[in-house]
Amino acid sequence: ATEGPCNTPKPGVFDLISKAKWDAWNALGSLPKETARQNYVDLVSSLSSSLKSSGQLEPGADGTPPGYETLVVTSEDGITKITLNRPTKKNAMNTQMYHEITLALEAASKDNSSITVLTGSGDYYSSGNDLTNFTDIPSGGVEEKAKNSAILLRNFVGCFIDFPKPLIAVVNGPAVGIAVTTLGLFDAVYSTDRATFHTPFSHLGLSPEGCSSYTFPKIMSPSKAAEMLIFGKKLTAREACTQGLVTEVFPDGTFQKEVWTRLKAYAKLPANAMRISKEVIRNKEKEKLHAVNAEECSVLQERWLSDECMNAVVSFLSRKAKL
Numbered sequence: 265a266t267e268g269p270c271n272t273p274k275p276g277v278f279d280l281i282s283k284a285k286w287d288a289w290n291a292l293g294s295l296p297k298e299t300a301r302q303n304y305v306d307l308v309s310s311l312s313s314s315l316k317s318s319g320q321l322e323p324g325a326d327g328t329p330p331g332y333e334t335l336v337v338t339s340e341d342g343i344t345k346i347t348l349n350r351p352t353k354k355n356a357m358n359t360q361m362y363h364e365i366t367l368a369l370e371a372a373s374k375d376n377s378s379i380t381v382l383t384g385s386g387d388y389y390s391s392g393n394d395l396t397n398f399t400d401i402p403s404g405g406v407e408e409k410a411k412n413s414a415i416l417l418r419n420f421v422g423c424f425i426d427f428p429k430p431l432i433a434v435v436n437g438p439a440v441g442i443a444v445t446t447l448g449l450f451d452a453v454y455s456t457d458r459a460t461f462h463t464p465f466s467h468l469g470l471s472p473e474g475c476s477s478y479t480f481p482k483i484m485s486p487s488k489a490a491e492m493l494i495f496g497k498k499l500t501a502r503e504a505c506t507q508g509l510v511t512e513v514f515p516d517g518t519f520q521k522e523v524w525t526r527l528k529a530y531a532k533l534p535a536n537a538m539r540i541s542k543e544v545i546r547n548k549e550k551e552k553l554h555a556v557n558a559e560e561c562s563v564l565q566e567r568w569l570s571d572e573c574m575n576a577v578v579s580f581l582s583r584k585a586k587l
């Protein structure tokens with residue numbers, strides 16, 4: 265687009281990057297500069313429209329924060345509260361919600377609140393991955409779907425790993441799948457005694473994500489982690505607290521009042537000190553967590569294509585199976 269056809273000498277065989285670029289340029293033959301420029305503009309325009317259709321949000325024209333379809337985000341008393349807001353679907357995480365949580369966390373990491381809270385609306389914290397996510401197959405088929413999902417999941421979990429401020433889960437009801445596994449990446453988890461914690465990966469032909477293959481054995485011991493992650497044992501809130509996954513359990517009747525009183529007090533602590541303490545506690549683990557996240561996503565990419573997984577999704581969608 266800037267120089268026209270490729271007229272420079274071919275780079276040496278060991279200069280792999282320059283050679284790949286040269287080959288791509290040379291393959292365009294005598295394409296005129298103006299056409300190349302137009303092709304480039306067309307490509308970028310198509311990418312930006314596919315980002316919009318994939319649910320990524322753009323700030324308003326005046327730079328105001330984006331509106332969310334699947335979340336309610338508020339900020340007061342030094343606390344940014346991100347509420348999963350698909351109560352009729354038990355706050356199941358659809359593709360839009362994964363994107364929006366990522367955006368909301370990025371925004372919260374830069375706003376002037378001192379702590380960030382994730383919670384659910386209605387009677388569930390979240391029923392985990394929306395199983396209808398697997399029905400929206402792109403033109404590249406199930407392989408492309410699995411690849412895109414692995415990228416989405418890796419970015420999503422990566423945001424939790426890198427989140428710089430204290431991140432607190434207010435678990436207002438049952439939690440399933442990825443809503444449970446990511447709890448290992450929070451700084452505190454407060455739960456109603458009505459909540460349960462369930463990771464039915466084997467039932468769904470899946471494998472652990474959210475870095476739980478690493479965090480759960482560390483938090484609760486390898487065999488307790490195996491009961492949850494391999495055998496799908498559902499824990500009560502009190503059991504999850506005994507195992508160290510939950511920080512504290514509150515009676516459902518007083519849960520919201522007690523938790524928010526405490527969080528408002530925590531939010532008054534010096535914000536920089538809290539951020540630096542988190543950094544000191546978490547930084548040693550970050551590299552490891554990113555490596556675990558990458559491995560879990562690549563294993564899942566294969567699992568999503570397995571008969572075991574496909575049959576489990578079909579069973580759920582045809583109303584034959586529930587947890």
Ligand SMILES: CCCCCC/C=C/C(=O)SCCNC(=O)CCNC(=O)[C@H](O)C(C)(C)COP(=O)(O)OP(=O)(O)OC[C@H]1O[C@@H](n2cnc3c(N)ncnc32)[C@H](O)[C@@H]1OP(=O)(O)O
Nearest residue numbers: 352353354356391392393394395396413417441442586587
């Ligand atoms: C980018 C991809 C990343 C993937 C990451 C990997 C993540 C893995 C996981 O999270 S595994 C866990 C997946 N979750 C489930 O298997 C839960 C499935 N849901 C259920 O078993 C039940 O719905 C329930 C036990 C959570 C609740 O049962 P009940 O109280 O009887 O309510 P309903 O079943 O009537 O639910 C109401 C309404 O919500 C829909 N719904 C609930 N959960 C999900 C879900 N996870 N996916 C899709 N839809 C869900 C349910 O179908 C009902 O819809 P309807 O009113 O019938 O339209």
